[in-house]
Amino acid sequence: MNAILNSARAELLRLRKWPAVWVTLVAWLLLASLFGYVFNYVAYKTGGSNFASEELGNAQIFAALLPENLPAVLVQGMPMFGGALMMVLGAIAAGNGYAYGSWKTVYTQGPSRSAVTAGSLLALTLFVLGVLLATLALFATYTGLIAATEANTIVWPAFSEVAKSFGAGFLVLEMWMLAGYFLGTVARGPALSVGLGLVWTLVLEMLLRGVGGLLGPVETFTQVLPGTAAGSLVGAIASGDPSAMDTPGVLNVLSGPTAAVSVGIYLVVLALGTMLLIRRRDVA
Template sequence: MNATTNGTTNGTTNGTMNGTMNGTLGGIVDSTRAELMRLRKWPAVWIVVGAWLALSLMFGYLFDYLAYRSGDSGFSNEGETKAQLLAGLLPPAVPDVMVQGLPMFGGALVMVLGALAAGNGFAWGTWKTVFTQGKPRTSVTIGSLLAVSAFVVLVMLVSTVLCLGCSSLIAATEGHSLTMPGLGDVARSFGGGLLVLEMWALLGFAAGVLAKGPALAVGLGLVWLLVVENLLRGVGSLLSVVDAITHVLPGTAAGSLVGALVGKAGGAPGVLVDISGGRALVTVVAYVVALVGLTLVVVRRRDVA
């Protein structure tokens, strides 16, 4: 009788646990698919992605190539010789070109993407409807985070292909041999750039959840990234206490990680060497983990109305 009771109890417990795990996993998969469909059909998402690709093309290749062909000096080449300009446009320079605009311009745009994805879940009443139908909040939120992350990966993939294509075209046009960059260098830049974009996208997503709407989240996020952090770094050059604080800010971590990848500061707005590459990497990863945790806790505990 004891054996029968124990067997029944264990079977019921295991079945309940397996059912719960399968239900949670299924909820995450369903939520991810739904969010991917929503983002894929949303024009604003493709405008953000297109804006980044256009900026990457202009500041990475177009302006420098025009300066190279014309021989004019300007803001885009900072007094570099024609030979130096051309070297930066050829395929071996792709690992540097593909990440140099990420700390500021790329980060700002994916932060807008994250804020829109989360904020409009509240503004349109989407999450309120889903939650009141009994969908677990954690599953829905994780699914939305995964969908945004998938678009971040897409942005990095398309950026890499665009840079390789543009540099190869320039090499062919200028009669240079097609020497592709090392796979390890491309992979290292891709991974670092992906972490930077993921951090900013999650920061925008968390802001959208906290603000319960897209407008305030986008506005505050852009002001922080483009204005506040730059002002703090300026004050930090005068006050050691503020300088220490700036070393743990997301913009400093992102800029220093890219600075470590390209081997120098400057060249593009937001690229820094304020902290070491290893410390920057740890800081960016810490922000990614912390922002995911913060988002899940806030969604679970707050009223979505």
């Protein structure tokens, strides 16, 4: 346990001093802000529409900006934008260790490979939690200011609803982070793993779901994909918000419990697969 905690502290130090990590965090907060509040607020004030609210009236657009809708807005961008960025983070965290020879040095001179990997994953999990907390605080500020500016009574959602949304967001981002870490371990480098991850999350799954409408076996296969599980889990949280359901990546293919179990299975499989690969493969 001491070896795991020491490895986690070392990984946290690396993450804090790594510009790429801060760029990833800022990129997510910027994208989440734009698609969660900024575009909809501009559409509401100008009487126009954006790509996610073309079929919504002004009253519906404004309702999505109010505090009681915070749980849905918190997670709506995570299946696609947030997931892609967390996958990039996991891929570069694992892949750069091979590119610069860091893992080879640690595995041969430091604690066991299992302890090093567990510590690295623990540090990245803490980072995912930090990203979620920062997003929640930022969104709560946005929606509170909008409600106060528009002279509306501020009615915050129930704590249980926020906790449910936070938990779903954590599962989604953690799954994609582990997927990126697994790809970085398989490819032993950041470039290929990042490229494969982005093609999968942003292109391939969407194409398969499009083809699935024409071919039954393909449609059945898409129901077990990680993007389908993540999108359906978020869809279950955001089902009452029309603007959130129109966000790319948000789906209603699986029920909420089924999607949560599917994401949980991916978490276990990806973590165990990474540990097994690192333990049994030559470090050279």
